[in-house]
Amino acid sequence: MCGIAGLIHRGKSSNVGSELQGMLQALKHRGEDSTGYALYGDTDGKNFIMRFKVGENVGEGSSSVMEDVSVYDERKKIVDQTLAEIGAKIIKEERTLPYSLRYELEYDAKDLLNFSQTIEAIPGVEILSMGKSLEVIKDLGNAKAVCDRYSLDKLVGTHAIGHARMATESGVDIKSAHPFWGYPFSDVSVVHNGQLTNYWNNRRVLENKGMRFMSECDSELIAVYIAEKMRDGATLEEGMKASLTGLDGVFTYFVATKDSLGMAKDTMAAKPLVLYESDDLVAMGSEEIAIRSVLPQEIDTYDPFDGEVKVWQI
Amino acid sequence: MANLKTVSKKSKAQSMGMHTEVLTGRTQQKFFNPDEAENFYYFGTYDVDFNKRTELDVKDMTAPEANKEIDNLMSQGYGTIVIKNPQGKHSLGVGILNKLNLIFEGSLGYFGMGSCDGPIVRINGRVGWSCAENLMAGKVVIEKNAGSCFGAAIRGGDLICKGSVGARTGIDMKGGTIIIGGDAGAFTGFMMQRGRIIILGDVGINLGDSMYDGTIFVGGEIGSYGSDAVDSELTSSDQDWLKRKLKVAEIGENFDVSKMKKIVAGKKLWNYDNLEPTEKKGAI
Numbered sequence: 001m002c003g004i005a006g007l008i009h010r011g012k013s014s015n016v017g018s019e020l021q022g023m024l025q026a027l028k029h030r031g032e033d034s035t036g037y038a039l040y041g042d043t044d045g046k047n048f049i050m051r052f053k054v055g056e057n058v059g060e061g062s063s064s065v066m067e068d069v070s071v072y073d074e075r076k077k078i079v080d081q082t083l084a085e086i087g088a089k090i091i092k093e094e095r096t097l098p099y100s101l102r103y104e105l106e107y108d109a110k111d112l113l114n115f116s117q118t119i120e121a122i123p124g125v126e127i128l129s130m131g132k133s134l135e136v137i138k139d140l141g142n143a144k145a146v147c148d149r150y151s152l153d154k155l156v157g158t159h160a161i162g163h164a165r166m167a168t169e170s171g172v173d174i175k176s177a178h179p180f181w182g183y184p185f186s187d188v189s190v191v192h193n194g195q196l197t198n199y200w201n202n203r204r205v206l207e208n209k210g211m212r213f214m215s216e217c218d219s220e221l222i223a224v225y226i227a228e229k230m231r232d233g234a235t236l237e238e239g240m241k242a243s244l245t246g247l248d249g250v251f252t253y254f255v256a257t258k259d260s261l262g263m264a265k266d267t268m269a270a271k272p273l274v275l276y277e278s279d280d281l282v283a284m285g286s287e288e289i290a291i292r293s294v295l296p297q298e299i300d301t302y303d304p305f306d307g308e309v310k311v312w313q314i
Numbered sequence: 315m316a317n318l319k320t321v322s323k324k325s326k327a328q329s330m331g332m333h334t335e336v337l338t339g340r341t342q343q344k345f346f347n348p349d350e351a352e353n354f355y356y357f358g359t360y361d362v363d364f365n366k367r368t369e370l371d372v373k374d375m376t377a378p379e380a381n382k383e384i385d386n387l388m389s390q391g392y393g394t395i396v397i398k399n400p401q402g403k404h405s406l407g408v409g410i411l412n413k414l415n416l417i418f419e420g421s422l423g424y425f426g427m428g429s430c431d432g433p434i435v436r437i438n439g440r441v442g443w444s445c446a447e448n449l450m451a452g453k454v455v456i457e458k459n460a461g462s463c464f465g466a467a468i469r470g471g472d473l474i475c476k477g478s479v480g481a482r483t484g485i486d487m488k489g490g491t492i493i494i495g496g497d498a499g500a501f502t503g504f505m506m507q508r509g510r511i512i513i514l515g516d517v518g519i520n521l522g523d524s525m526y527d528g529t530i531f532v533g534g535e536i537g538s539y540g541s542d543a544v545d546s547e548l549t550s551s552d553q554d555w556l557k558r559k560l561k562v563a564e565i566g567e568n569f570d571v572s573k574m575k576k577i578v579a580g581k582k583l584w585n586y587d588n589l590e591p592t593e594k595k596g597a598i
Contacts, residue, residue, distance in 0.1 A: 288423055289403065302478065303479075305480070305500070
């Protein structure tokens, strides 16, 4: 089933980590195999923030293969060495969990493609997000468990999207969890509720065009599909509109960039979405109960129609 | 229960509740003897007094707790119940088989007022997916917008949304009337079998797709027609009925019904030469 939620504050910052945790926890009945957050925090915009993993969570319910924890340290060492070789300086380093790391990098790069390919060439390493504002945090468990594990409730920013996952078509692991980074674009992330039925056809085409897939989760296709459109010069909104015909199946998805948040709904309108929109806040989720967690007072909400695409700026 | 060893095959099936021909909704008067209406009641329903009014704050209740408390209040004879702080909770007000005046001060989540037979309900907010699914009789009024599958499979009663509704409104409906003050999404009236849908605004693609029967009236633009949905002539009796219904629904009283489009089933998809068994009985 899965549940998605997102919000964007316009003209101000707020405690988006805590707000999104409340929204996703309200949707936990839609799936709690894994939960993911894409948070756009307040930063000075000078350095890149790279969230990456050097292994999988192999805890209860995980479909990943158990590894010796010592291999994580080995991989981290190689990442550090590779970063130094390509001229990326580590300003700050956080290792919340043995397999999950956050680096603040001083790195002068116009194109993140080569950077990402170099880092991900290290076996077992995956970049979860790369950007000057975006941080993707995803792990097994429900919204509160993940929020507590990574201390996300204090993160202040302008907007955020998140996903509560019931695994149906791929494994219970971090690599299949949402949000997906819009590789190789800085600060682009995607969450999706639904099923894409032309995943393999699109994947073959996109891989031939040089795009990268990290999982076998159909939802990853959306991030790659839109990233490829943007690489060819389309705007975010144009890429999203193209997806309405380019992607087959049922879907409601959100895309966020460093200064915008968008939603798209398939032409069958088969997946739910409830939307609240005001001058200073847009909040949306698979169910109204998610919006109520941040706006308990009586408000006007609505369901976007079939084939609708909307984009809001901060 | 009858002794199943001794009864005939036909009555055995009926004793076990396996017969499907007799429809039991109170609005199915075609199959129901009006003389017996006064004697008809469901097990576990109550004799309530509409003048006896109370309020129920469900803010800290789960949906089952809230529904149980509504039932408890009805058992005490309360005929008018005001629900405070529903806050988008799912499945509120389901399975009320009673005369009751129910008012929600706020919005409902999914499956609100499902499988009801008889209550008069006003929701001063929005409703999520599948509101009033399988409604058999009564009236449900939504003051704001509604989600998809609004009035799915209803068999009777009036279901009114003063705002706009999502996709697949009236899917599989078998009777009753759905009235929309605003716009409606894609696949409105999908596979409907009986009943009427009135939409004052625009409607999305595939209107009335694969409908078996029933009628859809549209005041605005139509995105596209679904398979086997065709235009039909809007008669003067249709217009009179529309005016009466809109007046009762408290929306579009000044709406020019003469310009509405009437959509029915083309009946090309299935074999309509053979009457359903229940229709045969009526014809005989």
